[in-house]
Amino acid sequence: MFGKTYLFLLALSAAVPISGLPSEVIAHSYKFGEIAVGHLWAPPSDENSDGAAVYGPFLNRGKTSERILGASASIAESVRFRVEKDGKASWPEAIDLAPGKPLALARWRVHLWLAGLKRPLKEGDSFDLVLNFANAGRHTVKVVVERSSTH
DSSP states (O other): OOOHHHHHHHHHHOOOOOTTOOGGGTTOOEEETTEEEOOEEEOOOOTTOSEEEEBEEEEEOSSSOEEEEEEEOTTEEEEEEEEEETTEEEOOSOEEEOBTOEEEEOTTSOEEEEEEESSOOOTTOEEEEEEEETTTEEEEEEEEEOSSOOO
16 A cells, blocks of 8 residues: 555654653654665674674665765774675675665664674663765764664
8 A cells, every 4th residue: 555665754754752762762863865864773782792783774765876885883893784694694895775765774684783892782872873875975873772673
């Protein structure tokens, strides 16, 4: 009945109960030109973990393709793109954002990987992530550490 793009936009704009939530959790979706970025989150890590994933939705509302060329975060030595299939990880060079198609970074598909964590990720924390787009440029977004997406 509804298209994927409509449902994605509905999810991005859904109202969230805000009482009791830290301010960084409230309304942290972004628009950079034709690129929309929804709620980005990372699961908590344990004390001995060297890496952690980042998940969340992206939408290219433009008419031409866009690519995420890279990312960085001060809490990790590097940020890479990761895909796990049949228990094996591969490391793509970039993430393509096709026009009009939502892409959710998720465990079962491409996502961001924080390598060389400088500290454990604890539930309720947040950190800045810099995304480098081919056309839209570099932009800083907030990532919230939580057990599952609250949005």
